Amino acid sequence: MIKEDTRADVRERPRIGVYALTSCYGCQLMMATVSDILEVANVFDIRCFYMVSSASTMDEEVDIAFVEGSVSTEKDLKEILEIRKNCKTLVAMGACAVHGGVQSWAEGNLSYDEIYEEVYGDDKIDMPGLQAAPISQYVHVDYSLPGCPPEEDEIMYFLTTFLVGSFPEQKDYPVCAECRTTGNPCILIESNVPCLGSVTTAGCGARCITFNVPCIGCRGPVPHNTAWFDALATVFKKRGFTEEFVRARLKIFAAHNKNLDKMLKKAFGGDK
Amino acid sequence: MTDKIVQSIDIDHVARIEGKAGIEVHFDGADVKIAHVNIFEGPRFFEAITVGRPVEEAVAVFPRVCSFCAAAHKITAVLAAENALRIEPTEQTTKIRELCYLGDHIESHALHLFFLALPDFLGFPDAFSMGKVHKDLIKTAIALKDIGADIQTVIGSRYIHQENVLIGGFGRLPSRRNMEGLATRLKGLFNMAEDALEVLVSFPNWSEVEGERLHLALRPVGEEYGVFGDTVEATDGTKFKTHAYRMRIQELVIPHSFAKHSRYQDRTFVTGALSRVTLFGDLLSGRSKELVEMYSDFLDPNNPLANNFAQAVELVHWIRRAHTIAFDLAKSMRDESRVEYKLGKEQSGVAVTEAPRGMLAYTIRVDSKGVITKSDIITPTAMFLPVMEEDLKRLTAALLNVGTEKEEIAQKLQTVVRSYDPCVSCSVHITDVE
Ligand code: SF4
Ligand code: SF4
Ligand code: SF4
Numbered sequence: 035m036i037k038e039d040t041r042a043d044v045r046e047r048p049r050i051g052v053y054a055l056t057s058c059y060g061c062q063l064m065m066a067t068v069s070d071i072l073e074v075a076n077v078f079d080i081r082c083f084y085m086v087s088s089a090s091t092m093d094e095e096v097d098i099a100f101v102e103g104s105v106s107t108e109k110d111l112k113e114i115l116e117i118r119k120n121c122k123t124l125v126a127m128g129a130c131a132v133h134g135g136v137q138s139w140a141e142g143n144l145s146y147d148e149i150y151e152e153v154y155g156d157d158k159i160d161m162p163g164l165q166a167a168p169i170s171q172y173v174h175v176d177y178s179l180p181g182c183p184p185e186e187d188e189i190m191y192f193l194t195t196f197l198v199g200s201f202p203e204q205k206d207y208p209v210c211a212e213c214r215t216t217g218n219p220c221i222l223i224e225s226n227v228p229c230l231g232s233v234t235t236a237g238c239g240a241r242c243i244t245f246n247v248p249c250i251g252c253r254g255p256v257p258h259n260t261a262w263f264d265a266l267a268t269v270f271k272k273r274g275f276t277e278e279f280v281r282a283r284l285k286i287f288a289a290h291n292k293n294l295d296k297m298l299k300k301a302f303g304g305d306k
Numbered sequence: 307m308t309d310k311i312v313q314s315i316d317i318d319h320v321a322r323i324e325g326k327a328g329i330e331v332h333f334d335g336a337d338v339k340i341a342h343v344n345i346f347e348g349p350r351f352f353e354a355i356t357v358g359r360p361v362e363e364a365v366a367v368f369p370r371v372c373s374f375c376a377a378a379h380k381i382t383a384v385l386a387a388e389n390a391l392r393i394e395p396t397e398q399t400t401k402i403r404e405l406c407y408l409g410d411h412i413e414s415h416a417l418h419l420f421f422l423a424l425p426d427f428l429g430f431p432d433a434f435s436m437g438k439v440h441k442d443l444i445k446t447a448i449a450l451k452d453i454g455a456d457i458q459t460v461i462g463s464r465y466i467h468q469e470n471v472l473i474g475g476f477g478r479l480p481s482r483r484n485m486e487g488l489a490t491r492l493k494g495l496f497n498m499a500e501d502a503l504e505v506l507v508s509f510p511n512w513s514e515v516e517g518e519r520l521h522l523a524l525r526p527v528g529e530e531y532g533v534f535g536d537t538v539e540a541t542d543g544t545k546f547k548t549h550a551y552r553m554r555i556q557e558l559v560i561p562h563s564f565a566k567h568s569r570y571q572d573r574t575f576v577t578g579a580l581s582r583v584t585l586f587g588d589l590l591s592g593r594s595k596e597l598v599e600m601y602s603d604f605l606d607p608n609n610p611l612a613n614n615f616a617q618a619v620e621l622v623h624w625i626r627r628a629h630t631i632a633f634d635l636a637k638s639m640r641d642e643s644r645v646e647y648k649l650g651k652e653q654s655g656v657a658v659t660e661a662p663r664g665m666l667a668y669t670i671r672v673d674s675k676g677v678i679t680k681s682d683i684i685t686p687t688a689m690f691l692p693v694m695e696e697d698l699k700r701l702t703a704a705l706l707n708v709g710t711e712k713e714e715i716a717q718k719l720q721t722v723v724r725s726y727d728p729c730v731s732c733s734v735h736i737t738d739v740e
Contacts, residue, residue, distance in 0.1 A: 056348030058731045059324050060373030060466040066421070067451060072444070075434040086421055087432035088321035088720075106348030136370045137350035139359075148354075163349060182370065183466045245463045245470040247477035250366050252467070282359065286367060 048196060051082035051096040052127075053117050055103030055110040056137065056166065059085060060183040061128035062102050068186050077197060092116065098123045098196050100179075104130045104137055104166040111164065111172060118173040125192065126168070126175045129182035133254050134290040136182070137166040141289035168290050177202055180235050182252035182287060188237055205237045208256045209249050210264040212240040221248060222266060228275050228283060232264035233297060251287045255297060267301035277302045312339065315702070315716050319346075320723055322422040322432070324374045325730020329719050331698060336706040341699035343691060343723065347730045353681045361387050361672050364681070365473060368668075371683070372732040373466045374417065377410035377458050378661035380471045386668035387473050390655025391647040398642055399475045400534070401631060405488075406461040406471065407533050407659070408628040413454025413465060414662035415579075415617045415624070418727045419502040420447030423614050426721045427509050446501040450621065453491055457628060460484045475644035485636035492629035499625040500597075502618040507601060511611040514704035515697050515722055518608050520573055521581035522689075524548070524660050531582070531589040531623060533660040539585055540570065541607065548658035551667050555684060567692045568684065574692040577664030578726070579616035580607065594623035610697050611725045617662075649676050661686055663729050687726075687733035694726055 052062055062085050068074065082090045092113065099121035105111050118124055126132045134141065169175060179192055179202075195202045209231035213220065218240055222229040229248035231240065235256050242249050270280050277298055288294060317329040326347045332340040352371055356364040368383040369376035381403050388395060395403070420443065421433040430436035437444030455465035460480050462468025470477050520542055524535035538554075539545040546554045557566040568575070583590075584607040587598050597619055598605065604615040652673040659666055664686030671680035698719050705715045 054326060056350060058350075058370050058373045058376075060370075060376070063373045063417075063466060067417075067455070072434065072437060080434075083432075084319055084321045084326075085324065086322060087434070088425075089431035090319075090321055092319075104348075106350070107346070109346055110348055135350075136367045137352075137355065139355040139367070140351075166348075166350070183373065241463055242469045242477075245477045247463065247469045247472065250363070250469070283363060286363060 047077060047079040048098060049079045049081050049094075049096040050098045050100065051094070051117070051121065052080070052085070052100045053082065053092075053102065053113065054085065055101065055114060055131070055169070056106035057103030057128070057130045057135070059102070061130075061181075064183040064186065065100065065127070065189055068189055070190065074193060078193070093120065095120045097121070098125065100125045100127045101131050101169055102127045104134050105164060105169055105172055106137060106166045107163050114169050114173055123176045123196070124173065125177045125179055126170065127179045128184055129180065129252060129254060129287050131169050132178045132180055133288050134166050134168040136286055138168075138289035139286055141165070141285070171290070178204065180237065180253040185238055204257065205235055206257050207236050208232050208264045209234045209236050209238065209240050209243070209253070210266050212236045212238070213243050216240050216244060218243045220266065221246065222269055222273065226273055228270070228280065230280075230283060232266040232269075233284065233301070251284055253287075255284065255288045255291050255293065271302050313712075315712055315719070317716055317720065320720050322425065323724055323728055323730065324372070325728070325733070327723070327728065327730045329698065329716075329723065331702050331719070333702060333706060336703055338699045338703045338706070341695050341702060343695055343698070345730055345733060347733075353683060356678050356681050359678055361391070361670065361676050361678055362473060364670070364678050366469065368683075369467045371685070372729050374414050374729055375410060375661045375663065375666070375732065376465075376467050377406055377462060377471070378659065378666055380462070380468050381407050382657050382659045382661070382666050382668045383670065384471060384473055385657035385659070386655045386670040387672065388647075388655065389657060390653050390670050390672045391473065392650070392653065393474060393645050393647045395475065395645060396642060398639070399645075401635060402461055402476070402480070403471065404533065405628055405631045405635070406458055406468065408624045408631070409454045409457030409461070409465070411454070411533070411624050411662050412621065412628065413451055413458065415621045416447060416450035416454055418662075419614065419617055419621070420444070420450075422727070423724050424502070424505060426724065427505065443501065443505070446498045449495060449498055450625075453488075453495060453625075456491075457488055457632075460488060472644065474646060475642065479639065479642065482636050482639045485632045485639060489629055489632040489636055492625055492632060495625050496593075496629075499622045502621060503597065503601075503615070506615050506618055507604065511604065511606055511609040512701075512718070513609075515611065515701040516606065516609045517697060517700050519693050520570065520575040521584050521607060522570060522575050522577050522665060523581040523585045524658060524665060526586060526589060526660075529589060531586055531591070531594075532627070535658075535660070538658065538665065540575070541584060544571070548667070549656045551656065551658055551684070552669060552682065555667075555689070557684065557688070566688050568689040569692075574696065576610075576690040576693045577686050578613055578690065579620050579662075579664075580605070580610075580613040581664060582660060583616040583619060590619075590623055592626065594619055594626070597622060610694070610722055613725050613727065617727070649674055652679060654680070663687060663727055663732070664689060685729065685732040687728045687730065690726060691728070691733065694723065694728070697722055
């Protein structure tokens with residue numbers, strides 16, 4: 035089933051695997067459709083990428099594993115443990131893997147059983163499900179590639195650093211910074227819309243704001259202990275957005291983030 | 307002496323489809339006992355987690371059901387929300403949305419045909435190795451995928467999870483120049499759009515998998531082959547208004563999957579490109595109409611493999627239709643602000659559209675504070691899964707009868723599953739059980 039590649043350099047090419055847990059397949063689709071994909075397929079030895087290749091297996095060792103999706107079933111859990119065992123470097127790819135994704139939105143509000151009942155009623159399904167969680171809840175994650183989905187240039191940056199034997203650095207500043215370099219007017223201030231850019235990790239070039247659409251935080255909260263967030267976060271309160279409203283909105287993509295409350299306190303507490 | 311041992315074919319993970327599914331077939335001699343498509347994709351409970359949240363946030367979350375048809379989910383959810391809020395989009399908004407939606411169809415069909423389906427027919431494990439031998443084919447694949455993706459990016463902000471498709475309209479409208487650029491590129495792709503068909507005409511459908519089936523599709527508005535409509539028609543001559551879909555389409559919970567199975571008047575049914583061409587192929591025009599007439603043998607409504615062919619025909623049509631819309635918008639686009647809504651009493655809204663894989667239905671109920679109190683989604687994959695299982699059963703039996711090896715049967719079963727272009731992530735997003 036595995037393609038036999040007899041070229042001499044095949045051993046030197048870093049082996050990568052792309053795996054999916056519970057997800058929308060968007061991160062993988064992004065990776066499969068980067069404009070240099072044919073080049074990527076040449077310089078890496080892709081051992082597992084079920085979405086695009088039937089020459090894929092789960093139980094092979096790879097140098098770098100890119101994992102998409104949250105742990106939402108017992109099967110996901112078994113697989114992530116196996117992937118961790120089989121890889122040297124593990125990258126959590128996308129909001130689902132990094133933060134638990136939109137499927138974690140109800141985290142802390144509803145239990146798995148309550149959510150299950152809303153959707154399936156009393157009927158039973160053979161497969162055991164779990165409350166959706168980021169993969170870091172179960173295994174060590176070496177690098178996180180944020181975004182829902184991640185940006186093409188960032189995927190390429192990660193791949194390139196691995197190719198040259200280096201490692202990717204994470205962005206630690208908020209989307210507001212990119213708004214300024216792009217020259218966008220601040221829509222939180224000018225149009226009074228609940229833009230989450232001040233507390234969201236940059237890297238998308240302030241994509242939504244350039245379309246005059248408020249950031250909903252798909253790249254996840256700015257990492258703790260670094261920039262934290264932009265001073266604009268204190269504007270929420272002045273503009274009449276309550277702490278509860280902003281918390282619920284932040285939870286779309288950051289339900290499992292431990293610093294959420296600290297962050298909100300800082301944004302809402304200090305402003306009289 | 308008869309062989310009493312029940313044998314099985316187990317495929318853990320069908321490659322080259324969207325999502326995680328396996329195939330499990332049990333047979334005794336040539337008597338096939340069970341043919342299951344096991345859905346391993348975990349549930350993401352979109353209908354439960356959006357309850358209690360502002361409708362604006364919920365419509366931002368819905369496209370995350372599935373990346374291959376993110377625009378389909380976004381646009382359908384927005385239409386259902388607008389229906390619940392009792393507002394109508396402007397004519398221009400509808401036109402831009404249709405173009406965005408066609409971008410999704412073009413991207414999705416191109417990915418499915420060239421990256422997922424064709425490698426089977428040409429004998430490769432994936433498009434990368436196929437591309438080493440068939441260089442032109444992979445060039446076409448990328449050009450078509452790119453134009454589909456770029457249409458969605460120009461209009462929706464990106465091609466997976468478009469944020470610039472909003473209730474009432476758009477945050478920012480694309481410019482006339484944008485539209486002109488798209489129109490020019492689309493025109494340049496008219497010929498390439500036929501490349502998938504050209505490959506497929508060398509591969510007749512397998513008769514072993516043939517079996518009668520009921521097709522459902524949305525009658526397009528304006529009598530022009532398209533994605534929007536308000537009446538569903540079936541090949542048995544019946545029809546119903548989309549607002550009644552929850553009455554007409556029943557959903558069952560099945561132990562071997564997080565995806566529910568659908569029934570129409572107690573019958574299993576299919577939906578998708580083949581259903582659209584079967585029911586409304588006469589509304590195609592120009593080149594695609596010519597092609598449908600030329601190759602009608604390949605479009606057998608009772609053969610699931612014909613769905614590949616139907617998608618390839620649609621690709622030809624969508625590229626031309628997208629060109630017409632973009633060309634028109636390049637001249638007519640004018641500045642327009644979003645239609646505003648007033649919150650009133652609690653009401654439900656419904657929308658059904660034709661997504662790349664078939665009918666997609668949304669019901670959204672919004673209360674007087676703009677908060678969701680109920681949502682219901684039925685996806686095409688959930689609709690056609692039961693028929694897919696019947697096909698696998700029929701095919702296995704036919705192949706066992708002529709002594710085909712298990713290995714080969716397993717390959718063929720996967721090819722049939724792929725021809726449906728199932729979207730497993732979609733299928734597990736599930737409606738509620740009352
Ligand atoms: S992070 Fe977003 S794009 Fe990636 S799998 Fe999850 S929902 Fe899809
Ligand atoms: S709050 Fe939003 S609009 Fe304002 S600068 Fe930050 S990202 Fe830009
Ligand atoms: S602006 Fe916010 S929501 Fe939009 S892409 Fe960037 S991080 Fe995601």
